[in-house]
Amino acid sequence: MDLGIEGKWALVCAASKGLGKGCAAALVREGVNVVITARGDEALQATAAELRALNPKVSVQALAGDITTLEGRAAALAACPQVDILVNNAGGPPPGDFRDWDREAWIKAVDANMLTPIELMKATVDKMAERGFGRVVNITSGAVKAPIDVLGLSNGARSGLTGFVAGLARQSKLAAANVTINNLLPGVFDTDRVRNTSMGAAAKLGKTVEEVLAQRRATIPAQRFGTADEFGAFCAFMCSAHAAYLTGQNILLDGGAYPGTF
Ligand code: NAD
Numbered sequence: 001m002d003l004g005i006e007g008k009w010a011l012v013c014a015a016s017k018g019l020g021k022g023c024a025a026a027l028v029r030e031g032v033n034v035v036i037t038a039r040g041d042e043a044l045q046a047t048a049a050e051l052r053a054l055n056p057k058v059s060v061q062a063l064a065g066d067i068t069t070l071e072g073r074a075a076a077l078a079a080c081p082q083v084d085i086l087v088n089n090a091g092g093p094p095p096g097d098f099r100d101w102d103r104e105a106w107i108k109a110v111d112a113n114m115l116t117p118i119e120l121m122k123a124t125v126d127k128m129a130e131r132g133f134g135r136v137v138n139i140t141s142g143a144v145k146a147p148i149d150v151l152g153l154s155n156g157a158r159s160g161l162t163g164f165v166a167g168l169a170r171q172s173k174l175a176a177a178n179v180t181i182n183n184l185l186p187g188v189f190d191t192d193r194v195r196n197t198s199m200g201a202a203a204k205l206g207k208t209v210e211e212v213l214a215q216r217r218a219t220i221p222a223q224r225f226g227t228a229d230e231f232g233a234f235c236a237f238m239c240s241a242h243a244a245y246l247t248g249q250n251i252l253l254d255g256g257a258y259p260g261t262f
Contacts, residue, residue, distance in 0.1 A: 004241030006031030008133070010085035011076060013067045013120070016043040018191035019139055020089040022228030024051055026236035027085065033059040035080040039066050068112040073119055082131070083124040085239045088117035089139040092193060093153035095200070101153065109153035113140075114161040121168065125179055134179035135239040138165060142187045142254050162250060169248030180247040182238055187254020188216060190225040222255030 009032070012024040016038030024036050028051045036051070038044040041064035048062035063079045065072035067090050077083070093109040117138050128134020140158045142148075147155040162183060168174070169181040188194060198212045205212065217224055234253055237243060252258055 001242070003030045003236060003239070005085070005135075005236075005239060008032050008084035009080055009082050010034045010087065010239070011080045011083045011120075011124075012036050012087040012089070013076065013116075014038055014089040014091065015087075016040065016047045018193060019186060019189060019228055019231050020087065021047055022230075022232030023087045023089075023137070023139075023235040024232070025054060025229070026232035027087075027239065028055045028058055028060065030236055030240075031055065031058055032085065032239075035061045035063060035076065037063050037065055037067050037072070037076045039064065067120075068116045073116065073123070077120070077123055082127070084128065084131070084133055084135070086120055086124050086134075086136045087139065087235060087239075088120055088136065090116055092141065093151070093157065095150035095197065096153070097150075098152045105153065106156075109157040110160065113154065113157040114164070117161055118164060121181065125168075125174055125181070128179045129174055129177035132178050134174070134177075135243070136179075136181040137235050137238050138181070138183045139235075140183045140185050140250070142185045142252055142258060144183070144185055144250065145252055145260075146258055166248055175247050178244055180238075180244065182246060182248065183250045184231070184235055184238065185250055185252040185254070186226065186231060187252065187257045188220065188225045189231055190227060194225065220255045220257045224255065226253060226255060 010027050012034055014020045015024045015036035024034050044062045044064055048060050051060045061079055065075050090112045141154055143151050143155050144158050144162050165181055198209050202209045202212045
């Protein structure tokens with residue numbers, strides 16, 4: 001299927017690894033020019049080289065910076081000639097117990113996982129509407145639908161973003177101008193983040209990381225973790241010309257892990 005987005009420009013945040021990289025790769029394969037960001041320049045440049053090799057016809061620009069800061073966002077926006085597609089992503093907050101979190105911990109989580117995507121949408125969606133095309137995909141988490149006890153900072157901050165997006169996506173100024181805004185909710189995907197968080201659990205339980213990962217896989221009906229490639233392919237479809245009637249939705253990709261009917 002031709003997704004109908006060849007030649008568009010996408011800003012894909014936090015994309016040197018994991019899910020962001022999967023989204024950038026899928027868009028590049030579709031002929032979309034991308035600006036990718038991440039904090040560390042080395043991994044980012046290596047990813048940019050991989051993306052260029054996937055499709056030499058597109059422009060791939062890599063910009064190191066912290067997307068959760070004002071300067072990081074300004075630089076990312078300046079590097080993208082026009083943002084037709086915006087994939088919002090950043091690192092997730094650390095696990096813990098809410099009794100230990102102070103105001104600073106909450107502000108950091110809300111800044112990264114709620115206010116940063118809102119600021120980037122504020123900077124881009126009205127211009128998308130003027131051009132008659134725009135796609136925003138916010139990478140959030142399955143924790144928005146089914147909270148994960150130790151990820152209270154994520155449950156809270158991302159739910160705030162989800163509530164905001166539900167309202168914004170339904171503004172006629174955007175929806176009637178072919179600008180869609182949706183959230184893509186990962187269940188468990190095989191990325192560095194999942195390996196890192198499993199290391200903590202393994203140390204606590206006196207198990208190996210592989211044992212912890214196997215236990216987690218066994219709880220998923222698909223009996224496996226998702227891959228960044230399949231996450232990216234789904235994201236690219238949400239950004240496609242064919243997905244123009246999908247807006248304000250929360251799409252859960254979790255191999256059947258969420259146990260509810262709706
Ligand atoms: P990852 O650790 O594999 O990759 C994170 C990427 O984000 C890296 O490229 C890193 O450099 C970049 N990054 C982190 N903080 C940044 C910042 N402030 N500015 C710019 N770049 C930044 O993580 P992932 O598994 O791909 O997760 C991506 C997002 O999805 C996270 O918010 C995570 O909490 C969420 N999530 C992931 C899963 C999963 O199973 N992988 C599940 C639910 C939610």
